[in-house]
Amino acid sequence: MSNLAIKEAGPAFFQQYGKAFQEKIFQGLAIDKDWAQQMHEVMKPHYFELKYLQYLCEKYFEYFDNYRCFPTMQLLIQMVAGDLGSEGSDGILRNQIVQFIHRMRGNPHPEDLPYVKDKALDFCKRQAFKEALTTAVELVQSDKFESVVDLMRQAVSVGMPSTIGHDFFEDLEARFQEIQRITTPTGLDFLDEKTILDGGLGRGELGVVVAPTGCGKSHWLVQVGAAALKQGKTVVHYSFELSEVLVGKRYDAHLTSISVNDLIENKERVTEFYEDHEFGNLIIKYYPTRTASVNTIRNHLEKLKFRGHIPSVVIIDYADVMRSTKAYEALRHELMLIYEELRQMAGDFNVPVWTASQSNRAGANADMVGLENMGEAYGKAQVSDFVLGLSRKPEEKDKGYGRLFVAKNRSGRDGMQFHVKIDTARSKFKTMDLQEIADIDPKNIMKEKWNDIQRTKKELDYG
Incomplete structure (x- = not known):
């Protein structure tokens, strides 16, 4: 590759991360132009250890330097073909690039890409700052103190987002481009429909089910976890009250439709x-009540990712009994912080996060x-993207039904109430049809009782 050597040589800082990680760094460059x-401000092509990534990165950045925009992937391929397609060019390099592009197309949206991007950008910013410090020492020795101030100010600002924001009239076209929102369904069609959740809870979003104690919050969380499993997704379920085995049995009951109390004698059917x-x-994963903070969850998710378990959805049962990362005199401030950190975690890991909240006495x-009715801290609702109220009175529990109320929704309509059948033996929620709803209507029940009294009275009168 001597005739195609990169213009600026230097240490391959990304060598410590390995081939797969380095390839995802370039994939991030190709997908996310912002x-x-x-990265263009803080990274050099020679940071890559792999020669084909060095070459692609140099072409990519060189195009930006000339035209102030990055080339599309198709254009970049044409540029590479023009350079490496002639006789006498580096055939090995060309084949490596072709194979890499095939791998990119085979996995166009890696789930761990946000993590790779954060890690790479943070490393490059640190490296740029180290280089600035080295230069600053030389300037201090030369008594160029004003230059040191300018240099350090520039070192701090590099790698920051350069956009000024959305220019309402200049960026009009951007508002009419469809935004891809990757969702995880709840398993209930009336919630997942386009006008409400439009497919389910989206990546980076926080969903909360609010209910009184013993109403079915944990069963709801199993419902959404099982729906994701049926879609082939990876679910990470954290429990702070129920044991890992009991939570697992609830998933067994839901998926197999065998009552949780009958699982033991039906082991072969389950298998x-x-x-x-x-x-x-x-x-x-189980943690004792009030021992796990959001940082605990983050560390565990990082370990799972290191072992190849990339989460598609995270379920936390439940946020109100987590430990705050900061102590306050008032409990509501700690709860508010927990929900803010959960919402931040959802964005950082690019996954939907479902949790539950205890309602107040009025609920x-x-x-x-x-x-x-959100207990202790109304502010919990402010950071949540989707809030679902669950209500079940004693007589409704006995008959196995309840109501779901869409209290808040950033993705669509809210304010709707739905009647649902709740099978706690199988942690299942199902839609009730119109006849079933009519059968439980208090007015219809009273009318039917009145008709029974009238029929009985007639029978006695004619008896």
Whole structure:
């Protein structure tokens, strides 16, 4: 590759990360143009250890220097073909680039790409700052103190997002481009429909189910976890009250439709069921109540990613009994911080996060549990993207039904209430049809009782 050597040589700083990580760095450059512009300020092509990535990165950045925009992947391929397609060019390099592009196309949206981007940008910014410090020492020795101030100010600012924001009139076209929102369904069609969740809870979003104690919050979290498993997704379920085995049994009951109390004597049926069906992956992790903070969850997720378990959805049962990373005199401030950190974690790991919240006393007897019923800290609702109220009165528990109320929704409509059947033996929620809803209507029940009294009276009168 002597005739195609990169213009600026230097140490391959990315060598410590390995081939797969380095390839994802370049894939991030190709996919995210804004991030590529940040990296352009702090990264050099020679940071890559792999020669074909050095070559592609130099072509990519060189195009930006000339035209102030990055080339599309198709244009970059044409540029490479023009350089390496002639006789006498580096055939090995050309084949390596072709194979790399095939790998990129085979996995166009790696789930761990946000992590790779954050790690790479942070490393490059640190490296740029180290180089600036070295230069600053030389300037101080030469008594060029004003230059030191300018140099350090520049070192701090490099790698920061360069956009000024959305120019309303100049960027009009951007508002009419469809935004791809990758979702995880709840398993209930009326919630996942386009006008409400439009497919389910999206990556980077925080969903909260609010209900009184014993109403079915944990069962709801199993419902959404099982729905994701059926889609082939990787689910990480954290429990702070129920054991890992008990949570696992609830998933067994939901997926196999066998009552949780009958699982032991139906072990063979359960085993055969999983052999005949394909699901995603489920990791269940238990922490004692008020011992795990959001940082604990972050560290565990990092360990899972290191072992190849990339989460598609994270379920936390439940946020109100987590430990705050900062102590406050008032509990509501700690709860507010927990929810803010969960929302930040959802964005950092690019996954939907579902959790639950205990309602206040008023919610126990309410026909409809809303935002005003979120216990201790109303501010929990402010950072949540989707809030679902779950209500079940004692007589409704006995008959196996309840109500879901869409209290808040950043993705679509809210304010709707839905009647649902709740099978706690199988942790399943199902839609009720119109006849079933009519059968439980208090007015219809009273009318039917009145008709029974009238019929009885007639029978006695004519008896």
